[in-house]
Amino acid sequence: MIIITQKLRNLAINILKNTFFEVNKVRMPDLIENIFFNVGEDAYSKGMISLNDGFKKMIIETMKLAIPRIDNAFLSSDYRKHNFYKCDTHKRSITTIYGDLDFERIYYTDKDKKNGFYFIDELFKFEKYTTYDPLVRAILIDSSTNTNANITSNETNLLLNDYSNYLNNNKFKNVSRQTIHTWIHKWKIPKIKYEPIEGVKRLYVMVDEKWIHEYIRHVMLNDDEKDKHHYIMGKCFVTFTGAITKNNRKQLLNRHIFMTSNDTPWKSFIDEIFNIYNFEEIDEIYLLSDCGNWILSGKDELKLNKNNKVIANTCEFHVKLYINRFTSNKENRDNLYKLIYVDKDKKGFIKLADEIIEKVNDEKKKEKKTKYKDYIVKHWKSILNMTDRDVKSSMESHISHYMANYFGSRPKGFSRNRIENYIKLQEDKFNGVNIMSLYLSSYNKKEEDNFVYDEQEVSFSIFEKSSSNIPVKSSSNPISLLLNNIAFCS
Numbered sequence: 001m002i003i004i005t006q007k008l009r010n011l012a013i014n015i016l017k018n019t020f021f022e023v024n025k026v027r028m029p030d031l032i033e034n035i036f037f038n039v040g041e042d043a044y045s046k047g048m049i050s051l052n053d054g055f056k057k058m059i060i061e062t063m064k065l066a067i068p069r070i071d072n073a074f075l076s077s078d079y080r081k082h083n084f085y086k087c088d089t090h091k092r093s094i095t096t097i098y099g100d101l102d103f104e105r106i107y108y109t110d111k112d113k114k115n116g117f118y119f120i121d122e123l124f125k126f127e128k129y130t131t132y133d134p135l136v137r138a139i140l141i142d143s144s145t146n147t148n149a150n151i152t153s154n155e156t157n158l159l160l161n162d163y164s165n166y167l168n169n170n171k172f173k174n175v176s177r178q179t180i181h182t183w184i185h186k187w188k189i190p191k192i193k194y195e196p197i198e199g200v201k202r203l204y205v206m207v208d209e210k211w212i213h214e215y216i217r218h219v220m221l222n223d224d225e226k227d228k229h230h231y232i233m234g235k236c237f238v239t240f241t242g243a244i245t246k247n248n249r250k251q252l253l254n255r256h257i258f259m260t261s262n263d264t265p266w267k268s269f270i271d272e273i274f275n276i277y278n279f280e281e282i283d284e285i286y287l288l289s290d291c292g293n294w295i296l297s298g299k300d301e302l303k304l305n306k307n308n309k310v311i312a313n314t315c316e317f318h319v320k321l322y323i324n325r326f327t328s329n330k331e332n333r334d335n336l337y338k339l340i341y342v343d344k345d346k347k348g349f350i351k352l353a354d355e356i357i358e359k360v361n362d363e364k365k366k367e368k369k370t371k372y373k374d375y376i377v378k379h380w381k382s383i384l385n386m387t388d389r390d391v392k393s394s395m396e397s398h399i400s401h402y403m404a405n406y407f408g409s410r411p412k413g414f415s416r417n418r419i420e421n422y423i424k425l426q427e428d429k430f431n432g433v434n435i436m437s438l439y440l441s442s443y444n445k446k447e448e449d450n451f452v453y454d455e456q457e458v459s460f461s462i463f464e465k466s467s468s469n470i471p472v473k474s475s476s477n478p479i480s481l482l483l484n485n486i487a488f489c490s
Contacts, residue, residue, distance in 0.1 A: 001115045002084070002108070004123055011077075012070045012123055019066040027058050056098040067103045067120055074119050075106060084108040087116065095132045095173070097139070097159060127444065132175070136160070137183050138439040140175060144184070145425045145435055148406070149177040184421050190442045190453040192433055194276050197241070197254050203282050205302065206238040206395040207289040210403040212261075215413030232419050234407065235265040235294075238398050239273055243391045250394070257402060259427040261419050266298030279304040286311050288386070288393040290318040291379045312382040315393040319383055322372040327356055341387055346380050402430055 031054040074080050087107040094101045105120035120126070127134075139159060144152040153175050160173045214230040236259045240252035256276060258269050285302050289295045291314045302310045323336050332352070339349040353373040360366045376383065386392070406426055407414065414422065429435055438453055 001110075001117055002119065002122055008074070008079075008123065011073055012066075015070050015073060016062070016066045019069065020062045023058055023062045023065065027054065027061070031055070031058075059098045060096075060101055063101055064103055067105065070123070071106050071120050080108070084110055085113070090118075092121075092126070093131070094126065095136055095160060097133075097135055099160075100173075132179075134440055134443055136175075137443065138436045140180055141183055141187075141425075141439055142435040144180050145406075145429050148412070149180040149184075152180060153177040181418070184425070185418050187421070187439065187443055188445055189421055189424050189428075190438070190445065192428060192431070193452050194256070194431070196275065197277055198281070200241050200254070200277050200281055201283050202241065203277060203285045204240050204242075204391060205285060205287050206240075206393055206398065207287065207295045208236055208395045208399045209292070209294070210234045210236065210399055210407065212403075212407045212419065213413040214419075215415050232261050232414060232416060234259065234261050234403050234419075234423060236395075236399050236403055237265075237269050238395065239277070250391075252394075257398075257427050257430045259403065259423045261416075261423055265294075266301050269298075270301055270304070274304065279308060282308055284309050284311065286313055286389060286391075288313045288315055288389075288395060290315055291382055311385055312379075313386040313389060313393070314379045314382040315395060316386060317393065317396050319376060322375055326353070326369050326372040332356055340376070340383060344384055346377070350377060402426060 031051055075086060080086075085108065087109055089104050089106050091102070091104050093103075103120070105118045107116060107118055109116040118126075121128075136159070140152055140156060143155065147155075156173075156175050160175070210233075211231040212234050214232045216230055236257070238252075239254075239256045239258070241254040243250045243252050245251070256273065258272055260268050262268060282305070285308055287295070287299055287302065287310060289312075291312060296312065299310055299312055302308065319340065320337070323333055326336070327333055335352060336349060339345045339352065350373070353369075353376075357366055357369050357373065360369060403423075403426070407422075425435065428438060433453075442453060
Protein backbone atom coordinates (compact mmCIF):
# COMPACT_ATOMS: atom_id res chain seq x y z
CA MET A 1 0.00 0.00 0.00
CA ILE A 2 1.27 3.45 -0.90
CA ILE A 3 1.97 6.22 1.60
CA ILE A 4 1.07 9.64 0.21
CA THR A 5 4.15 11.79 0.77
CA GLN A 6 4.35 15.57 0.71
CA LYS A 7 6.13 15.33 -2.64
CA LEU A 8 3.15 13.49 -4.15
CA ARG A 9 0.76 16.02 -2.64
CA ASN A 10 2.73 18.91 -4.11
CA LEU A 11 2.65 17.19 -7.51
CA ALA A 12 -1.15 16.97 -7.33
CA ILE A 13 -1.55 20.53 -6.05
CA ASN A 14 0.47 21.99 -8.93
CA ILE A 15 -1.52 20.05 -11.51
CA LEU A 16 -4.80 21.07 -9.92
CA LYS A 17 -3.68 24.70 -9.79
CA ASN A 18 -2.63 24.77 -13.44
CA THR A 19 -5.81 22.98 -14.53
CA PHE A 20 -7.95 25.46 -12.64
CA PHE A 21 -6.23 28.42 -14.28
CA GLU A 22 -6.75 26.76 -17.66
CA VAL A 23 -10.48 26.22 -17.10
CA ASN A 24 -10.90 29.59 -15.43
CA LYS A 25 -9.31 31.42 -18.37
CA VAL A 26 -11.72 29.81 -20.82
CA ARG A 27 -14.97 29.78 -18.82
CA MET A 28 -14.88 32.85 -16.58
CA PRO A 29 -15.42 35.52 -19.28
CA ASP A 30 -18.59 33.80 -20.46
CA LEU A 31 -19.84 33.43 -16.88
CA ILE A 32 -19.40 37.10 -16.09
CA GLU A 33 -21.00 38.07 -19.37
CA ASN A 34 -24.03 35.88 -18.63
CA ILE A 35 -24.92 38.06 -15.64
CA PHE A 36 -25.89 40.86 -18.06
CA PHE A 37 -26.96 38.65 -20.95
CA ASN A 38 -30.56 38.20 -19.81
CA VAL A 39 -33.21 40.91 -20.20
CA GLY A 40 -36.43 41.60 -18.34
CA GLU A 41 -37.41 42.11 -14.71
CA ASP A 42 -35.81 38.82 -13.63
CA ALA A 43 -32.55 39.47 -15.54
CA TYR A 44 -30.53 39.83 -12.34
CA SER A 45 -31.89 36.62 -10.82
CA LYS A 46 -31.32 34.63 -14.00
CA GLY A 47 -27.82 36.03 -14.30
CA MET A 48 -26.90 35.09 -10.73
CA ILE A 49 -28.35 31.61 -11.16
CA SER A 50 -26.33 31.21 -14.35
CA LEU A 51 -23.22 32.39 -12.51
CA ASN A 52 -23.79 29.98 -9.60
CA ASP A 53 -24.46 26.98 -11.85
CA GLY A 54 -21.46 27.96 -13.99
CA PHE A 55 -19.16 28.02 -10.96
CA LYS A 56 -20.28 24.53 -10.01
CA LYS A 57 -19.68 23.23 -13.53
CA MET A 58 -16.22 24.86 -13.57
CA ILE A 59 -15.20 23.05 -10.39
CA ILE A 60 -16.43 19.69 -11.71
CA GLU A 61 -14.69 20.33 -15.06
CA THR A 62 -11.46 21.24 -13.25
CA MET A 63 -11.54 18.02 -11.22
CA LYS A 64 -12.42 15.87 -14.25
CA LEU A 65 -9.45 17.25 -16.18
CA ALA A 66 -7.04 17.26 -13.25
CA ILE A 67 -7.64 13.71 -11.97
CA PRO A 68 -6.34 11.83 -15.08
CA ARG A 69 -3.42 14.28 -15.32
CA ILE A 70 -2.47 13.62 -11.72
CA ASP A 71 -2.83 9.88 -12.24
CA ASN A 72 -0.68 9.94 -15.39
CA ALA A 73 1.96 12.05 -13.65
CA PHE A 74 2.20 9.42 -10.92
CA LEU A 75 2.24 6.67 -13.58
CA SER A 76 5.23 8.31 -15.30
CA SER A 77 7.15 8.96 -12.09
CA ASP A 78 10.33 7.04 -11.24
CA TYR A 79 8.87 6.32 -7.81
CA ARG A 80 5.94 4.45 -9.36
CA LYS A 81 8.10 2.58 -11.88
CA HIS A 82 10.42 1.42 -9.13
CA ASN A 83 7.74 0.21 -6.72
CA PHE A 84 4.40 -0.51 -8.42
CA TYR A 85 2.84 -2.19 -11.44
CA LYS A 86 0.07 -0.60 -13.48
CA CYS A 87 -3.07 -2.78 -13.72
CA ASP A 88 -6.57 -1.99 -14.94
CA THR A 89 -8.41 1.34 -15.29
CA HIS A 90 -11.81 1.61 -13.64
CA LYS A 91 -14.59 4.20 -13.69
CA ARG A 92 -16.03 5.88 -10.63
CA SER A 93 -18.74 8.45 -9.89
CA ILE A 94 -19.07 10.52 -6.72
CA THR A 95 -21.84 12.99 -5.95
CA THR A 96 -20.47 16.26 -4.56
CA ILE A 97 -22.10 19.57 -3.61
CA TYR A 98 -21.03 20.81 -7.06
CA GLY A 99 -22.52 17.91 -9.03
CA ASP A 100 -21.58 14.41 -10.12
CA LEU A 101 -17.85 13.86 -10.48
CA ASP A 102 -17.28 11.07 -13.04
CA PHE A 103 -13.72 9.95 -13.66
CA GLU A 104 -11.42 7.03 -14.41
CA ARG A 105 -8.43 6.03 -12.28
CA ILE A 106 -5.69 3.46 -12.56
CA TYR A 107 -5.36 0.47 -10.26
CA TYR A 108 -1.81 -0.31 -9.08
CA THR A 109 -0.20 -3.19 -7.23
CA ASP A 110 3.16 -3.33 -5.50
CA LYS A 111 5.83 -5.48 -7.10
CA ASP A 112 5.22 -8.28 -4.61
CA LYS A 113 1.62 -8.30 -5.91
CA LYS A 114 0.32 -8.41 -2.35
CA ASN A 115 -1.39 -5.05 -2.07
CA GLY A 116 -3.40 -3.07 -4.58
CA PHE A 117 -4.65 0.52 -4.52
CA TYR A 118 -5.99 3.42 -6.55
CA PHE A 119 -3.57 6.33 -6.29
CA ILE A 120 -6.37 8.85 -6.89
CA ASP A 121 -8.55 7.34 -4.15
CA GLU A 122 -5.66 7.38 -1.68
CA LEU A 123 -4.67 10.94 -2.59
CA PHE A 124 -8.16 12.45 -2.30
CA LYS A 125 -9.25 10.10 0.50
CA PHE A 126 -12.15 8.79 -1.56
CA GLU A 127 -13.76 6.04 0.48
CA LYS A 128 -14.47 2.62 -0.92
CA TYR A 129 -17.99 1.76 -2.07
CA THR A 130 -19.43 5.24 -1.48
CA THR A 131 -21.47 7.26 -3.95
CA TYR A 132 -21.76 10.50 -1.97
CA ASP A 133 -18.78 12.44 -0.66
CA PRO A 134 -18.43 13.13 3.10
CA LEU A 135 -19.48 16.78 2.80
CA VAL A 136 -22.82 15.89 1.18
CA ARG A 137 -23.43 13.26 3.86
CA ALA A 138 -22.48 15.67 6.65
CA ILE A 139 -24.84 18.39 5.36
CA LEU A 140 -27.80 16.03 4.99
CA ILE A 141 -27.26 14.32 8.36
CA ASP A 142 -27.02 17.73 10.01
CA SER A 143 -30.24 18.79 8.28
CA SER A 144 -32.02 15.59 9.34
CA THR A 145 -31.36 16.38 13.02
CA ASN A 146 -33.37 19.58 12.63
CA THR A 147 -36.31 18.00 10.83
CA ASN A 148 -36.17 14.32 9.89
CA ALA A 149 -34.69 12.19 7.13
CA ASN A 150 -37.90 12.24 5.09
CA ILE A 151 -38.14 16.04 4.93
CA THR A 152 -34.39 16.32 4.39
CA SER A 153 -34.56 13.97 1.41
CA ASN A 154 -37.19 16.25 -0.15
CA GLU A 155 -35.10 19.36 0.47
CA THR A 156 -31.90 18.20 -1.22
CA ASN A 157 -32.83 19.78 -4.55
CA LEU A 158 -30.94 23.02 -3.95
CA LEU A 159 -27.90 21.14 -2.67
CA LEU A 160 -27.45 18.54 -5.39
CA ASN A 161 -29.07 20.21 -8.40
CA ASP A 162 -28.48 23.34 -10.42
CA TYR A 163 -30.78 26.21 -9.50
CA SER A 164 -31.89 26.43 -13.12
CA ASN A 165 -33.16 22.83 -12.99
CA TYR A 166 -35.03 23.63 -9.79
CA LEU A 167 -36.76 26.67 -11.28
CA ASN A 168 -37.59 24.89 -14.54
CA ASN A 169 -39.08 21.86 -12.74
CA ASN A 170 -36.60 19.56 -14.41
CA LYS A 171 -35.83 16.09 -13.08
CA PHE A 172 -34.05 16.31 -9.74
CA LYS A 173 -31.39 14.20 -8.09
CA ASN A 174 -32.63 13.37 -4.59
CA VAL A 175 -31.22 11.34 -1.73
CA SER A 176 -33.75 8.91 -0.29
CA ARG A 177 -34.57 8.99 3.40
CA GLN A 178 -33.44 5.36 3.68
CA THR A 179 -30.02 6.38 2.39
CA ILE A 180 -29.76 9.03 5.11
CA HIS A 181 -30.88 6.47 7.71
CA THR A 182 -28.14 4.13 6.48
CA TRP A 183 -25.46 6.83 6.79
CA ILE A 184 -26.48 7.52 10.38
CA HIS A 185 -26.67 3.82 11.20
CA LYS A 186 -23.18 3.12 9.84
CA TRP A 187 -21.64 6.14 11.55
CA LYS A 188 -19.86 5.31 14.80
CA ILE A 189 -20.95 8.47 16.62
CA PRO A 190 -18.09 9.36 18.98
CA LYS A 191 -18.28 10.28 22.62
CA ILE A 192 -18.11 14.00 23.27
CA LYS A 193 -15.48 15.43 25.59
CA TYR A 194 -17.15 18.40 27.25
CA GLU A 195 -15.40 21.23 29.02
CA PRO A 196 -15.35 20.69 32.85
CA ILE A 197 -17.33 23.14 35.00
CA GLU A 198 -15.65 24.15 38.24
CA GLY A 199 -16.86 25.99 41.33
CA VAL A 200 -20.31 24.36 41.47
CA LYS A 201 -21.82 24.20 44.96
CA ARG A 202 -25.40 23.41 43.97
CA LEU A 203 -26.44 21.16 41.09
CA TYR A 204 -29.95 20.77 39.68
CA VAL A 205 -30.91 17.57 37.85
CA MET A 206 -34.23 17.43 35.97
CA VAL A 207 -35.37 14.03 34.69
CA ASP A 208 -38.28 12.77 32.60
CA GLU A 209 -39.10 10.20 29.94
CA LYS A 210 -40.78 10.16 26.54
CA TRP A 211 -42.40 7.08 25.03
CA ILE A 212 -41.35 6.71 21.39
CA HIS A 213 -43.23 4.55 18.93
CA GLU A 214 -41.26 1.45 18.01
CA TYR A 215 -41.24 0.13 14.47
CA ILE A 216 -41.48 -3.67 14.27
CA ARG A 217 -42.19 -5.62 11.12
CA HIS A 218 -45.44 -7.52 11.57
CA VAL A 219 -43.86 -10.74 10.30
CA MET A 220 -41.74 -10.71 13.49
CA LEU A 221 -44.81 -10.67 15.79
CA ASN A 222 -47.25 -13.37 16.74
CA ASP A 223 -50.99 -12.82 16.35
CA ASP A 224 -51.47 -11.60 19.93
CA GLU A 225 -48.80 -8.89 19.57
CA LYS A 226 -49.80 -7.48 16.17
CA ASP A 227 -52.58 -5.27 17.54
CA LYS A 228 -50.50 -3.95 20.44
CA HIS A 229 -48.65 -0.66 20.43
CA HIS A 230 -44.91 -1.02 20.97
CA TYR A 231 -42.86 1.75 22.55
CA ILE A 232 -39.27 2.63 23.34
CA MET A 233 -38.64 4.56 26.54
CA GLY A 234 -36.46 7.60 25.89
CA LYS A 235 -34.95 9.13 29.04
CA CYS A 236 -33.85 12.75 29.26
CA PHE A 237 -31.65 14.36 31.95
CA VAL A 238 -31.06 18.13 32.17
CA THR A 239 -28.40 19.42 34.58
CA PHE A 240 -27.74 23.07 35.42
CA THR A 241 -26.23 25.12 38.23
CA GLY A 242 -28.78 27.91 38.61
CA ALA A 243 -30.86 30.38 36.64
CA ILE A 244 -30.94 34.05 35.75
CA THR A 245 -33.72 36.22 34.34
CA LYS A 246 -33.01 37.57 30.89
CA ASN A 247 -35.60 39.45 28.81
CA ASN A 248 -38.32 38.35 31.28
CA ARG A 249 -37.38 34.69 30.78
CA LYS A 250 -35.48 32.27 32.95
CA GLN A 251 -32.18 31.12 31.50
CA LEU A 252 -30.50 28.03 32.96
CA LEU A 253 -26.80 28.33 33.76
CA ASN A 254 -24.25 25.72 32.63
CA ARG A 255 -27.03 23.56 31.17
CA HIS A 256 -26.14 20.11 29.91
CA ILE A 257 -28.44 17.62 28.17
CA PHE A 258 -28.12 13.84 28.39
CA MET A 259 -30.50 11.50 26.57
CA THR A 260 -30.57 7.74 26.10
CA SER A 261 -32.86 4.77 25.47
CA ASN A 262 -30.68 2.11 27.10
CA ASP A 263 -31.70 -0.01 30.08
CA THR A 264 -29.11 1.51 32.43
CA PRO A 265 -29.78 5.25 32.04
CA TRP A 266 -28.49 6.28 35.46
CA LYS A 267 -25.16 4.54 35.01
CA SER A 268 -24.66 6.16 31.58
CA PHE A 269 -25.73 9.56 32.91
CA ILE A 270 -23.39 9.42 35.92
CA ASP A 271 -20.48 8.34 33.70
CA GLU A 272 -20.95 11.50 31.65
CA ILE A 273 -21.59 14.17 34.28
CA PHE A 274 -18.77 12.85 36.49
CA ASN A 275 -16.35 14.29 33.92
CA ILE A 276 -18.19 17.62 33.71
CA TYR A 277 -18.86 18.58 37.34
CA ASN A 278 -16.49 18.30 40.30
CA PHE A 279 -18.60 16.41 42.86
CA GLU A 280 -16.05 17.05 45.59
CA GLU A 281 -17.12 20.71 45.49
CA ILE A 282 -20.89 20.10 45.30
CA ASP A 283 -22.85 20.39 48.55
CA GLU A 284 -26.46 19.96 47.40
CA ILE A 285 -28.01 18.12 44.45
CA TYR A 286 -31.68 18.82 43.73
CA LEU A 287 -33.48 16.12 41.76
CA LEU A 288 -36.51 17.64 39.98
CA SER A 289 -38.92 15.14 38.45
CA ASP A 290 -42.34 13.48 38.60
CA CYS A 291 -40.77 10.99 41.05
CA GLY A 292 -41.40 7.96 38.85
CA ASN A 293 -40.06 4.65 40.12
CA TRP A 294 -37.20 4.44 37.62
CA ILE A 295 -36.16 8.00 38.50
CA LEU A 296 -36.17 7.52 42.26
CA SER A 297 -34.28 4.25 41.84
CA GLY A 298 -31.27 6.26 40.68
CA LYS A 299 -31.55 9.04 43.27
CA ASP A 300 -28.82 7.63 45.51
CA GLU A 301 -26.46 7.18 42.57
CA LEU A 302 -26.14 10.97 42.39
CA LYS A 303 -24.27 10.90 45.68
CA LEU A 304 -20.74 10.50 44.33
CA ASN A 305 -19.03 12.12 47.30
CA LYS A 306 -19.71 11.96 51.04
CA ASN A 307 -20.36 15.73 51.05
CA ASN A 308 -23.18 15.45 48.49
CA LYS A 309 -26.73 15.86 49.83
CA VAL A 310 -29.36 14.66 47.36
CA ILE A 311 -32.86 16.14 47.75
CA ALA A 312 -35.85 14.86 45.74
CA ASN A 313 -38.35 17.45 44.51
CA THR A 314 -41.68 16.71 42.82
CA CYS A 315 -42.50 19.13 40.01
CA GLU A 316 -45.55 21.36 40.49
CA PHE A 317 -46.75 20.51 36.99
CA HIS A 318 -47.54 16.91 37.95
CA VAL A 319 -49.17 17.90 41.23
CA LYS A 320 -51.48 20.34 39.42
CA LEU A 321 -52.11 17.72 36.74
CA TYR A 322 -53.27 15.11 39.28
CA ILE A 323 -55.41 17.62 41.21
CA ASN A 324 -57.13 18.67 37.98
CA ARG A 325 -57.76 15.03 37.15
CA PHE A 326 -58.90 14.35 40.70
CA THR A 327 -61.78 16.84 40.59
CA SER A 328 -63.35 19.21 38.09
CA ASN A 329 -64.82 21.42 40.82
CA LYS A 330 -62.84 24.68 40.93
CA GLU A 331 -63.45 25.27 44.63
CA ASN A 332 -62.25 21.77 45.52
CA ARG A 333 -59.19 22.22 43.31
CA ASP A 334 -58.29 25.52 44.98
CA ASN A 335 -58.77 24.06 48.46
CA LEU A 336 -56.64 20.99 47.71
CA TYR A 337 -53.90 23.13 46.23
CA LYS A 338 -54.02 25.47 49.26
CA LEU A 339 -53.76 22.55 51.69
CA ILE A 340 -50.56 21.41 49.93
CA TYR A 341 -48.63 24.59 49.14
CA VAL A 342 -50.00 27.14 51.63
CA ASP A 343 -51.16 25.26 54.73
CA LYS A 344 -48.88 22.25 54.15
CA ASP A 345 -51.56 20.24 55.94
CA LYS A 346 -51.20 16.59 54.96
CA LYS A 347 -54.02 15.35 57.21
CA GLY A 348 -56.36 18.06 55.97
CA PHE A 349 -55.55 17.11 52.37
CA ILE A 350 -56.27 13.43 52.99
CA LYS A 351 -59.56 14.27 54.76
CA LEU A 352 -60.82 16.51 51.93
CA ALA A 353 -59.66 14.07 49.24
CA ASP A 354 -61.44 11.16 50.96
CA GLU A 355 -64.65 13.21 51.19
CA ILE A 356 -64.53 13.89 47.45
CA ILE A 357 -63.85 10.22 46.67
CA GLU A 358 -66.78 9.08 48.89
CA LYS A 359 -69.24 11.06 46.78
CA VAL A 360 -68.24 9.15 43.61
CA ASN A 361 -70.50 6.22 42.70
CA ASP A 362 -68.53 4.82 39.75
CA GLU A 363 -65.98 2.31 41.06
CA LYS A 364 -63.52 2.85 38.22
CA LYS A 365 -63.57 6.63 38.73
CA LYS A 366 -63.21 6.11 42.47
CA GLU A 367 -60.18 3.89 41.84
CA LYS A 368 -58.54 6.52 39.61
CA LYS A 369 -59.14 9.32 42.11
CA THR A 370 -57.66 7.18 44.88
CA LYS A 371 -54.60 6.65 42.72
CA TYR A 372 -54.15 10.42 42.26
CA LYS A 373 -54.55 11.04 45.99
CA ASP A 374 -52.05 8.30 46.87
CA TYR A 375 -49.48 9.80 44.51
CA ILE A 376 -49.59 13.17 46.27
CA VAL A 377 -49.55 11.58 49.74
CA LYS A 378 -46.66 9.29 48.83
CA HIS A 379 -44.52 12.17 47.57
CA TRP A 380 -45.69 14.75 50.11
CA LYS A 381 -42.20 15.54 51.41
CA SER A 382 -40.67 15.96 47.95
CA ILE A 383 -43.65 18.10 46.91
CA LEU A 384 -43.00 20.46 49.81
CA ASN A 385 -39.27 20.44 49.02
CA MET A 386 -40.15 22.07 45.72
CA THR A 387 -41.70 25.07 47.48
CA ASP A 388 -38.29 25.94 48.94
CA ARG A 389 -36.50 25.96 45.59
CA ASP A 390 -35.55 29.27 44.06
CA VAL A 391 -35.51 27.54 40.66
CA LYS A 392 -38.61 25.66 39.56
CA SER A 393 -38.70 22.69 37.21
CA SER A 394 -39.05 23.28 33.47
CA MET A 395 -38.65 19.64 32.54
CA GLU A 396 -41.95 19.40 30.67
CA SER A 397 -40.92 22.11 28.23
CA HIS A 398 -37.48 20.51 27.88
CA ILE A 399 -38.82 17.02 27.15
CA SER A 400 -41.27 18.54 24.68
CA HIS A 401 -38.58 20.53 22.88
CA TYR A 402 -35.75 18.00 22.99
CA MET A 403 -37.48 14.64 22.53
CA ALA A 404 -41.17 14.95 21.71
CA ASN A 405 -40.59 17.55 19.00
CA TYR A 406 -38.38 15.19 16.98
CA PHE A 407 -39.60 11.73 18.01
CA GLY A 408 -43.30 12.31 18.52
CA SER A 409 -44.46 15.36 16.56
CA ARG A 410 -45.11 13.26 13.46
CA PRO A 411 -46.46 9.69 13.30
CA LYS A 412 -43.38 7.52 12.77
CA GLY A 413 -41.64 4.59 14.40
CA PHE A 414 -38.02 3.87 15.24
CA SER A 415 -36.11 0.62 15.41
CA ARG A 416 -34.48 -0.30 18.73
CA ASN A 417 -31.29 -1.02 16.79
CA ARG A 418 -31.10 2.56 15.51
CA ILE A 419 -32.92 4.74 18.03
CA GLU A 420 -29.84 5.41 20.19
CA ASN A 421 -28.00 7.02 17.26
CA TYR A 422 -30.87 9.44 16.64
CA ILE A 423 -31.20 10.24 20.34
CA LYS A 424 -27.47 10.92 20.67
CA LEU A 425 -27.49 13.22 17.65
CA GLN A 426 -30.30 15.23 19.23
CA GLU A 427 -28.38 15.33 22.50
CA ASP A 428 -25.21 16.53 20.79
CA LYS A 429 -27.10 19.20 18.85
CA PHE A 430 -28.75 20.66 21.94
CA ASN A 431 -25.42 20.65 23.77
CA GLY A 432 -24.05 22.94 21.07
CA VAL A 433 -22.03 20.36 19.12
CA ASN A 434 -21.61 21.14 15.42
CA ILE A 435 -23.03 17.99 13.78
CA MET A 436 -21.33 18.67 10.42
CA SER A 437 -17.97 19.09 12.14
CA LEU A 438 -18.60 15.99 14.25
CA TYR A 439 -19.35 13.86 11.18
CA LEU A 440 -16.42 15.13 9.09
CA SER A 441 -13.99 14.44 11.92
CA SER A 442 -15.23 10.94 12.70
CA TYR A 443 -17.10 9.34 9.79
CA ASN A 444 -14.21 7.03 8.88
CA LYS A 445 -13.36 6.05 12.46
CA LYS A 446 -14.00 2.57 13.79
CA GLU A 447 -15.23 1.57 17.24
CA GLU A 448 -11.86 0.08 18.05
CA ASP A 449 -10.22 3.48 17.45
CA ASN A 450 -11.79 4.70 20.74
CA PHE A 451 -12.21 8.13 19.15
CA VAL A 452 -13.30 10.95 21.47
CA TYR A 453 -14.47 14.22 19.94
CA ASP A 454 -13.21 17.38 21.63
CA GLU A 455 -14.62 20.57 20.09
CA GLN A 456 -11.73 22.56 21.57
CA GLU A 457 -9.18 20.47 19.67
CA VAL A 458 -10.84 19.82 16.30
CA SER A 459 -9.92 22.34 13.61
CA PHE A 460 -10.99 22.60 9.99
CA SER A 461 -8.55 25.36 9.12
CA ILE A 462 -7.80 23.63 5.84
CA PHE A 463 -11.12 25.05 4.61
CA GLU A 464 -9.99 28.61 5.38
CA LYS A 465 -8.27 30.37 2.51
CA SER A 466 -5.78 32.09 4.82
CA SER A 467 -4.20 28.77 5.77
CA SER A 468 -4.25 27.13 2.37
CA ASN A 469 -1.10 26.03 0.60
CA ILE A 470 -2.85 26.11 -2.79
CA PRO A 471 -1.94 29.50 -4.35
CA VAL A 472 -5.15 29.91 -6.31
CA LYS A 473 -7.20 29.55 -3.14
CA SER A 474 -5.60 32.65 -1.67
CA SER A 475 -6.60 34.81 -4.59
CA SER A 476 -9.51 37.23 -4.64
CA ASN A 477 -11.26 35.32 -7.41
CA PRO A 478 -14.87 34.38 -6.39
CA ILE A 479 -14.31 30.77 -7.40
CA SER A 480 -11.62 30.48 -4.70
CA LEU A 481 -14.33 30.47 -2.04
CA LEU A 482 -15.89 27.41 -3.63
CA LEU A 483 -12.56 25.68 -4.03
CA ASN A 484 -12.09 25.87 -0.27
CA ASN A 485 -14.19 22.74 -0.05
CA ILE A 486 -11.78 20.71 -2.19
CA ALA A 487 -9.25 19.45 0.30
CA PHE A 488 -6.04 17.47 -0.07
CA CYS A 489 -6.11 16.57 3.59
CA SER A 490 -4.46 13.45 4.88
